[in-house]
Amino acid sequence: MSRRAFSLAVLFLALSSIAVMPPARAQDGGVFAPFPSRLRVAVRDPEVRLTWRDAAADVAGYRVYRHTEEITADTLADATLLEAVEAGTETYLDRPEPGSYHYAVVAETGAGSVYRVLIPFRNRTTEAVRITETFEPEEVRTEVRAIAAERSADEVRVEIDAAPSDRRLVLFRSARPLDSTDALARATRVTELAAEESPVTDFPVPGIGYYYGAFPAESLAEGEPRFEPGVTVTAEPVEIPLTTTRVTLPPFEGGPRSRNPLPFLRISEPLEDGDAQLPQNPVAMQPRLPLDAETEAAVNGILESLPEPQVEPLEPVVLREDRSTAEKGPAYALSTIATGAFDAGNWQEAEMLLENLLSTSLPPRVASRAHFYLAQAYYFTDRPRTAFLEFLLAQDDYYLETRRWIDRILSNLAAEASGGDTSGDTSG
Numbered sequence: 001m002s003r004r005a006f007s008l009a010v011l012f013l014a015l016s017s018i019a020v021m022p023p024a025r026a027q028d029g030g031v032f033a034p035f036p037s038r039l040r041v042a043v044r045d046p047e048v049r050l051t052w053r054d055a056a057a058d059v060a061g062y063r064v065y066r067h068t069e070e071i072t073a074d075t076l077a078d079a080t081l082l083e084a085v086e087a088g089t090e091t092y093l094d095r096p097e098p099g100s101y102h103y104a105v106v107a108e109t110g111a112g113s114v115y116r117v118l119i120p121f122r123n124r125t126t127e128a129v130r131i132t133e134t135f136e137p138e139e140v141r142t143e144v145r146a147i148a149a150e151r152s153a154d155e156v157r158v159e160i161d162a163a164p165s166d167r168r169l170v171l172f173r174s175a176r177p178l179d180s181t182d183a184l185a186r187a188t189r190v191t192e193l194a195a196e197e198s199p200v201t202d203f204p205v206p207g208i209g210y211y212y213g214a215f216p217a218e219s220l221a222e223g224e225p226r227f228e229p230g231v232t233v234t235a236e237p238v239e240i241p242l243t244t245t246r247v248t249l250p251p252f253e254g255g256p257r258s259r260n261p262l263p264f265l266r267i268s269e270p271l272e273d274g275d276a277q278l279p280q281n282p283v284a285m286q287p288r289l290p291l292d293a294e295t296e297a298a299v300n301g302i303l304e305s306l307p308e309p310q311v312e313p314l315e316p317v318v319l320r321e322d323r324s325t326a327e328k329g330p331a332y333a334l335s336t337i338a339t340g341a342f343d344a345g346n347w348q349e350a351e352m353l354l355e356n357l358l359s360t361s362l363p364p365r366v367a368s369r370a371h372f373y374l375a376q377a378y379y380f381t382d383r384p385r386t387a388f389l390e391f392l393l394a395q396d397d398y399y400l401e402t403r404r405w406i407d408r409i410l411s412n413l414a415a416e417a418s419g420g421d422t423s424g425d426t427s428g
Contacts (some may be wrong), residue, residue, distance in 0.1 A: 034115060036123045038052055039104075055107055062086075215232060317376065334373075375387045
């Protein structure tokens, strides 16, 4: 036999030995049913990526299943349907909990059921996929979408639109535009709130235009606040008119006592009133008696052996009432100044805010605290005499708190008048 004839005989035998693959039939005994093929599973713990090839026939779509057992016609009903996808998708990403899983992809019928064709290595897996890690979804960032502030009588209503609604926001107020982290550092923190708690009612100091800004708490913690006019910060200031009365606040019930202190008279000499003479002062100071030489030398020796007194510089004081106040109205406005511009050492801004606040009707103790802070602002801007008068206005309600400031100012002024050294406290 020639080589050509031998080759033709081998080809004939090979062709005759190939069995024609019958059409796929559903495993429930039905007729031919379409099915996807070339199912592949790629694992990148904790993600499982499935890919496949759609069936040649047109189908309504495909359903992706997962099961802890191998998926067959008998176990398909117990498998978890992950998702129904459209034809042409040919991929699915699963993020299961740790465990071992099998997968299958079947075609949908137009009637809403599936073709129960499950063929190993074609559209179902035979080896379990093992997952050991847990997927941590990326945290959804808080987004501030809009902010608006408007005046209503003597309050400011701040509307904030942010999502998600349960995230924490921090609201700030400033007399200057909030356009940088430096401006934000000088602003007053009004409150912290959830986005769903909007709107916020604020009671700022009247007579001053304020800008407002709302920032997600996490952006502040990361040092990346976003300054966008009309979105996170207001573009225009809102101002409460400077008047002597306020509408929504309780009326000021002033007592008969004058706001200014009365002069204190020390009577050390007898006075005459017509024909009647006032009695002699029983506590009049006795004249000084000189020390003998030995005693004076001993006292001078003791004084010379003592170290020079060290005068500690005074530090700004914020009263406890203004660090923890839960009130609204004047007390609230004063608290925001004390814990804001004053506590930050912005003396010029604090002075302006306090003077504006004192120009309105205030309850007596609130007014005393305002005078106390204003006196300190004057003191730290090298105006001790002006500060002294403000401390006098506060001392009736806060005697202990003002006493050391008054004593220090008097001591410094006396030393200055006598040409002494006031270097122990250069602030006044």
